[in-house]
Amino acid sequence: MNKKCVVVGFLGVHLDQPRKSRDRWATWRPSVAICQQDDLIVDRFELLVERRYSKLADQITRDIETVSPETTVRAHSISLQDPWDLEEVYAELHQFSRDYAFDTDHEDYLIHITTGTHVAQICLFLLTESRHLPGRLIQTSPPPGRGRSKQEEAQAVQGTFQIIDLDLSRYDELAKRFRLEHDEARSILKRGIETKDRSFNELIDRIEKVTLATKAPILMSGPTGAGKTQLAKRIYELKHNRRQVSGPFAEVNCATIRGEQAMSALFGHTKGAFTGANSARAGLLKSADGGMLFLDEIGELGLDEQAMLLRAIEDKEFTPVGSDQSVQSDFQLIAGTNRDLLMDVAAGNFREDLLARINLWSFRLPGLCERRADIDPNLDYELHQFARNTGQKITISKEARKAFLDFATDPTTPWRANFRDLNAAVTRMGTLADGGRITVALVQEEIERLRSSWRTKDAHGDADVLASCMDESQIAELDRFDRVQLAEVVRVCRQSRSLSQAGRSLFAVSRTAKAKPNDADRLRKYLQRFGLSWDEVARS
Missing domain, CATH: 3.40.50.10770 (Hypothetical protein VC1899 like domain (Restriction endonuclease-like))
Known part of the structure; x- marks a missing residue:
């Protein structure tokens, strides 16, 4: 045309x-x-x-x-x-x-x-x-x-x-206008939430700069529930507003597709390509032509899918299942993962050449435990979202808000599912709020529900946590009490960026009684009791 x-x-x-x-x-x-x-x-x-x-x-x-x-x-x-x-x-x-x-x-x-x-x-x-x-x-x-x-x-x-x-x-006289547009772009990427965490704001600034400057693939890592999907959508919105993409936003969680289904979902198929293929299918890569493709949990893709994806990224073409003709598609890829892809490469589960191709711009999204200063503005955001989705205006009393934030920002509160836990908590409180007002009693009820849920998950997951850094003979020698305690220590270490940060979380109460607390040394000695080191635990 x-x-x-x-x-x-x-x-x-x-x-x-x-x-x-x-x-x-x-x-x-x-x-x-x-x-x-x-x-x-x-x-x-x-x-x-x-x-x-x-x-x-x-x-x-x-x-x-x-x-x-x-x-x-x-x-x-x-x-x-x-x-x-x-x-x-x-x-x-x-x-x-x-x-x-x-x-x-x-x-x-x-x-x-x-x-x-x-x-x-x-x-x-x-x-x-x-x-x-x-x-x-x-x-x-x-x-x-x-x-x-x-x-x-x-x-x-x-x-x-x-x-x-x-x-x-550049012209200095125009700097204010460019800063205004920068603030608008940052607001889009943060969904309008006035986040306070300095490192997170710096991360968003870098993502904004890269987003507007390149069409190269972007890799976002971080724990489940950290907001990778939402950020990918905001990146697309920003580029679309600046007219850098005109096509649609397509997404899929790669953990939900396997084998032939994965090939068909990503690359499409011709009619009759396999049993049940009663009609042709374009596939997500073709659907994202001119736009953006978000592949969440990309580490779950099989090696065959990885090879075809690499060709699609580099050559902008691929071959649908059952076809002998290539299809062209020009899209920007954003990949998400909660896995260590370097370890997957070492284990032979992820292609090294694909990782090199998608790892040009890599950003790690921190979990909610690493952004406790941002729980306050995110609470307001979740209340606003609840009202918009249900049509019910929900308020929270000053005392109830303080009780919830005291619990939410406490270093011992784990927030296992990150922002998904926060969203679920606000949804439950908003639904149960009589007269549209969240009270202290309702907050206390929700706190107990969350703690109970995390204890249940921990009880079932301790063995898996310990198995990631110890062999069966070592675990068998542990008392039941030590298993529970050590598993929790390992979880906190995984969620922390440094030995000192993990120590501060684990000894948040007892450290206040010490004139010169040395949290890192205390944690190091505790791990040594079980033959473990910080590097081993963090890497696991």
Whole structure:
């Protein structure tokens, strides 16, 4: 499908105005000339006009329609007190870029930089390079006049054009506007939650920068429930808002598909490719063409699927199940995992070349235990989400809020399922809240429910936790009491970024009675009692 050509440019107050009205067809006028080019068909001209020059704009519009009947001219009134004021011109053009309904799927945009003041041209450069104006720059030039007859000059008044790519330096005066857009992007990635954790905010800033600068794959690791899926959707939303992707967002949890089903779900199949394939299926990779594909728990894919995925990433093509012809798809991949893929590579369960390809930009999302300062704003977010989903406005008393936050931010509260636990807790309290108000009694009931749930999970999972860092003979020599205690220590170590952080969590109460607490040393000595080290436990 051929896209329509749309030109965006200023009315040239001087260049588009001939010296004498009768000479206008023998004079090079850039806004008219751009529609006279033999090898450039302009379907629409978006003409930016200062209000005081509306009469000239009407004349230029009629002349363009005369030389190029296929071109539709739409005039846009631009209000400028001083066309040489950088801040004023940029603000006006920036607002135009936000208000205009660009359709990059069906239209190509050329930003005309020959007309307008030098300030206007600079602003058009900046807005085009930042993709606020999602097009290319075009410059028109008058025909050479020396050595030509008047008849030749009259026949060549259209001049020439060229599409250019210039690199511009930044302007300090515009820094505030760029910071505002940065804040808007950060808000999208954080779902509007005013997070307080400094390291998490720094992580979001880095993700924003990478998101807007590249289409390379992104790998997000972190525990289950840390928010990888939600962040992937926010990344897509940010890129879509900036017109960097036009296709859809497709997602799948790779742990839910196996074998032939995985091949079909990802790469599609032809009719009759296998038993039950009664019709053809496009597959997620094809569905994400022009958009973004999120593969959660990518470590669960089999080696065959990994090999085909690597080809799809590198060559932008793959072969559906049962077909002998390749299918093309250009998508950006975001992969999520809660596993150590380097260990999977060492064990032969994950392809090293695929990991190298998707690990160019790798970000680890911390669990809720590592972001306790953000539980407060996330509580407000969950209450707002509950109200939006149910239509019931829920409030929480000051005392109840304090009781919940005291429990939630306590270093001993494990939050096993991370934000999923928090969401479930708010949902239960909101549902049971009489009169739409969460009380202290309701909070205490929820706290006991959470603790009971975690104790049950711990009782069933202690053996698996210990088996990850000890052999069966070592575990058999442990008393039942030591098994329970050591399993909890191992869990906390896994959730912590350092030996000191794990020690602070484990000895949160007793350390307050010590003048100089050395949590790391206490934890190190405890692990040594069982023949374990921090590196072994953390790696497990």
